[in-house]
Amino acid sequence: MSTELPVLTKKDFQSDQEVRWCPGCGDYAILSCVQTIFPQLGIPKEKFVVVSGIGCSSRFPYYMDTYGFHGIHGRAPAIASGLKATRPDLEVWIATGDGDAMSIGGNHLIHTLRRNMDVKILMFNNRIYGLTKGQYSPTSELGKVTKSTPVGSVDYPFNPLSLALGAGATFVARGVDIMQPHLRDLLTRAHAHTGSAFVEIYQNCNIFNDKAFEYMSAKQVRADQTVEVLHGEPLVFGKEKDKGIRLKGTALEVIHFADGHGPEDCLVWDETDPNPALAFMMAQLGPPDFPTPIGVMRNVALPSYDYGLVHQLEEEIESKGSGKLEDLIYSGELWTVGEGGQVTRGKAVADPG
Amino acid sequence: MSPETKAKSASANRLEPVDEVVVRFAGDSGDGMQLTGTQFTSTSALLGNDLATLPEFPAEIRAPQGTLAGVSAFQVRIADYDIHTPGDAPDCLVAMNPAALKKSIGDLKQNGVLIVNTDEFHDRNLKKAGYETNPLDDGSLAAYRVTQAEITTMTHRALEEMDLDSKAKNRSRNMFALGMVYYLFSRPLDTTVEWLELKFAKRPEIAEANVKVLKAGWNFCEITDQFQVRYEVEPAKLAPGVYRNIMGNSALSIGLVAASRRSGLPLFLGSYPITPASEILHELAGYKTFGVSTFQAEDEIAAMAAAIGAAFGGALAVTSTSGPGLALKSEAINLAIMTELPVIICNIQRGGPSTGLPTMTEQSDLLQAMFGRNGESPLPVIAASSPADCFDTAIEAARLAVSYMVPVILLSDGYIANGSEPWRLPKIEDLPDLRVDFRTDPEGFEPYMRDEKTLARPWAIPGTPGLEHRVGGLEKENVTGNVSYDPANHQLMTDLRAEKVARIADEIPPMSIDGPDEGKLLVLGWGSTKGAITGGAQKARAEGLEVSCAHLRYINPFPSDLGDVLSRFEHVLIPEMNMGQLALLIRARYLREVVSMTKVQGKPFFRSEIQAKIHEILGAENVH
Known part of the structure; x- marks a missing residue:
């Protein structure tokens, strides 16, 4: 094969299908982001496969001019696992939503993460069921009033990052649909990771759960309501970069530099820490007392399942010879x-x- | 002829030729009865007998010792002619404890040989088995020829000089029983001796102990003249060829590997452990040198979904399961139907509904296989009819799947999955050529364009430049594969998916009828009932009755001449290990009345039951 790849552009990844998400949906931004980074990854176009389940976000493959598989509800990780296990040469991405991944497909998600299958999972979290027209989801906040919970939900939501970390995920990150440069960086890093990459993307559903993330993503509050987690950097945030997060005892706390603290007092983030405990603590942060963390919470190197599987086959064949049907x-x-x-x-x- | 009929004319300790015998070894789970039975089978196979075996083990892994729940048994039938089943009733029963006796004695033929280990017939064990009095003393075994042997005591005596603990000595008791049975049926010991020496090559003292006890069992019978009559079964006249004894799940696994090799496609198995299908996962996991990938999924759904993913990527994709698992896979099977991808779904049936009878057999998933999915969702359904036939059926399932781009359900069941029979080994070059052509040419490519003959869509796998396309569970427009809600297109696609399966009938060979191809009665079956049906019909025909039998491998679609075949017989009898599922399909499809014969007792049909039913229908005398 020639080492020279044709130069690909965003346009090469736009399918001829009319995009049918509601006008104003956060999914458009994520689609654009993925179509922008795919041509930059140095992978031949025919090697990409986008797999999805069911839900608004799962229409994603139809709009990507790659190989695509629109699966059934919750099963995208399982479909992708079978594909990647037998075709490790492919670049397999999964588009899923909070209902698809956390509810009906929860089992497949945790086991795919546990195995460290080399697939990239983009979980669009809009904290609502969109395609079925507005029921609460497993990430909806307690008390959420929806069509199926007219006086408020009484069950507690999942924290997707905690769930992924708890399942042993080796790459865990959070981005926001409207924060494009940041999201592009996250997705590029997800690609570079060997094994499962879980990226939660806060995504606005302007029909059924509009402005769900305004509290942290609106331009005027963003700097004070988010903290970007950067490997090797102290956890500093705020419009004036005047606040930080430090570890005190077994808890995290916000410190204000006006009180005499400085960046040197802040926790320096280590995404490669084999112990996920701090990442788990970070994942818990959010309003009202904390900014919402975004960025890569965890990024540890472990061999992937598909590598292990193929490696076993190769080793067996090498030591015993290729099997003969007659024998x-x-x-x-x-x-x-x-x-x-x-x-x-x-x-x-x-x-x- | 069975031993007891011959026995009448026999003088003391005379060698009597018989044409067949059925032996059942029964004991506690820890008594090694499966191994004992397997050894008797191997020895008989190498003597050239035809044979069939049926194991029976408890659902519990370690059921309490000495209880009825803990009984493990192995039945083997050997014959000097072509047989089809492991036999109805044993001629000889080995009972290693009271529970084993209680569970099996009802099956033993009148005047049959009963060998009991008297050492185990003490009060505690008798109580555990639910005996109020000792059956060895109370006259309840008068109808049998009982040989009482202190098997445990004599085993220990044989090993007196050996430096082994009591537990280790106890473990070779089964060899004593085997030695006795070898004596009774005039089998040589050398096959088992060699096997023991090989198996315990690293622990020669264990091999030595077992060989000693095996010989002690034989010698005990010879010296004490235990049996009035000894029996001999001549070799069967099997077709020339190389043979091995094979169990259904093993034949199925090897068949899948063969299909992989003949198609050039790497084999992928997505599976979740379930009785009685797990052996397929175990066996294929051991075939890594054949490039076989096995994926133990988190659940049945993932197993099927992963198989679909693997098929999309160009693998020969398989999932294996049993009834409850098939139910869980239904939605994903439909995804394979909709995306028109080849997946082989092996359903090793067991007693249902729900968890049902995991270790016992039934054929009650036929309608689930046919219809257990939402929407109009036809797919090919084929069934294996014997342990060795699982090999051919697996290859055929693979052929249908990749030729027609469809998921295929292969039905087997616990009876043939765990049962065994001699398999006449095929020549590799005689196996079908399953090579497939992936689409590579982008020129004029559309994902749902169709082959003229099979209506299959092209298999265009990721990694092929220029063929990027999307598939999924939403209805697709024919040819382009674009999502379509167009009413006329949905009708067309529904018709096409059905037509694709229906066209398989064009290449199904004409039905083979055993017996006259027209007449009074046809016994029609499918799956694992073949042995009992063939045996029963042949017996009845030998008695002068006008009966034929035929067996279905293809259930969807039916062979195209099935309607014609049915019309040539006055009566049609359909025996099934369910409540009449094939009968329902036949009535619906051909609008003809059939006699449905059903049995759901977790056990296969006896040949004699089929024979009796044939007599009943034809109004003849009862079975002799």
Whole structure:
């Protein structure tokens, strides 16, 4: 194969299908982001596969001019796992939503993460069921009033980052639909990671849950209501870069530089820490007492499932030789019945006919 | 002829030729009865007998010792002619404890040989088995020829000089029983001796102990003249060829590997452990040198979904399961139907509904296989009819899947999955050529364009430049594969998906009828009932009855000449291990009345039951 790849552009990844999300939906921004970074990854176009489940976000593959698989509700990680396990040469991405990934497909999600299958999971979190027209989701906040919870939900939401960390995910990150440069960076880093990459993307559903993330993503509050987690950097935030987060005892707390603290007092983030405890603590942060963390919470190197699987096959073949069908069939205790009906042990030299 | 009929004319300890015998070894789970039965089978196979075996083990892994729940049994039938089943009733029963006796004695033929280990017939064990009095003393076994042997005591005596603990000595008891049975049926010991020496090559003292006890069992019978009559079964006249004894799940696994090799496609199995299908996962996991990938999924749904993903990527994709698992896979199977991807779904049926009878057999998933999905969702359904036939059926399932780009359901069941029979090994070059052509040419490519003959869409796998396309569960426009809600297109696609499956009938070979191809009665079956049906019909025909039988491998679609075949018989009898599922399909499809014969007792049909039913229908005398 030639080492020179054709130069790909965003346009190469736009399919001829009319995009049918509601006008103003956050999904448009995520689609644009993915279409922008795919041509920059140095991968031939035919090697990309986008797999999805069911829900608004899961229409994603139809709009990408790559190989695509629009699956069934919740099963995208399982479909993608079978594909990646047998075709490790492919670049497999999953588009899923909070209902698809956290509710009906929760089992597949955690096991895919546990196995460190080399797939990139983009979970569009709009904290609502959109395609079924507005029921609460497993990430909706307690007390959420929806069509299926007219006086408020009484169940507690999942924190997707905590769930992913708890499942042993090796790459865990959070981005926001409207924060494009940041999101592009996250997705590029997800690609660079070997193994499962879980990226939660806050995504606005302007029909059923509008402005769900305004509290942290609106331009005027963003700097004070988010903290960008950067590997090797102290956790500093605020419009004036005048606040930070430090570890005190076994808890995180916000410190104000006006009180005599400085960046040197802040926790320096280590995304490669094999112990996920701090990442788990970070994942818990949010209003009213804390800014919402965004960025890469965890990024540790472990061999992927597909690598392990293929490696085992290669090792076995190398040490024992490629299996011969004849040997497989003609194994065990054999006996031969001759033309005259005589029985001899084993496979007789004469052609058995 | 069975031993007891011959026995009448036998003088003391005379060697009597018989044409077949059925032996059942029964004991506690820890008594090694499966191994004992397997050894008897191997020895008989190498003597050239035809044979069939049926194991029976408890659902619990370690059921309490000495209880009825803990009984493990292995039945083997050997014969000097072509047989089809592991036999109805044993001629000889080995009972290693009271529970084993209680569970099996009802099946033993009148005047059959009963060998019991008297050492185990003490009060505690008798109580555990629910005996109020000792059956060895109370006359309740008068109808059988009982051989009482202190098997445990004599085993220990044989090993007196050996430096083994009591537990280790106990473990070779089964060899004593096997030695006795070898004596009774005039089998040589060398096959088992060699096997023991190989198996315990690293622990020669264990091999030695087992060989000693095996010989002690034989010698005990010879010296004490235990049996009035000994029996001999001549080799069967099997077709020339190389044979091995094979269990259904093993044959199925090897068949899948063969299909992988003959298609050039890497084999992928997505599976979740479930009885009685797990052996397929175990066996294929061991075939890594054949490039076989096995994926133990988190659940049944993921197993099927992963198989679909693998198929999309160009693998020969398989999932294996049993009834409850098939139910969980339904939605994903429909995704394979909709995306028109080849997946082989192996359903090793067991007793249902719900968890049902995991270790016992049934054929009650036929309608689930046919219809257990939402929407109009036809797919090919084929069934294996015997342990060795699982090999051919697996290859055929693969052929249908990749030729027609459809998921295929392969039905087997616990009876043939765990049962065994001699398999006449095929020549590799005689196996079908399953090579497939992936689409590579972008010129004029559309994902849902169709092959004229099979209506299959092209298999265009990721990584192929210029063929980027999207598939999914939403209805697709024919040819372009674009999502379509157009009413006429949905009708067309529904018709096409059905037509694709229906066209398979064009290449199904004409039905083979055993017996006259027209007449009074046809016994029609599918799946694992073949042995009992063939045996029963042949017996009845030998008695002068006008009966034929035929067996279906293809259930969807039916063979195209099935309607014609049915019309040539006055009566049609359909025996099934369910409540009449094939009968329902036949009635619906051909609008003809059939006699439905059903059995759901977790056990296969006896040949004699089929024979009796044939007599009943034809108004003849009862079975002799």
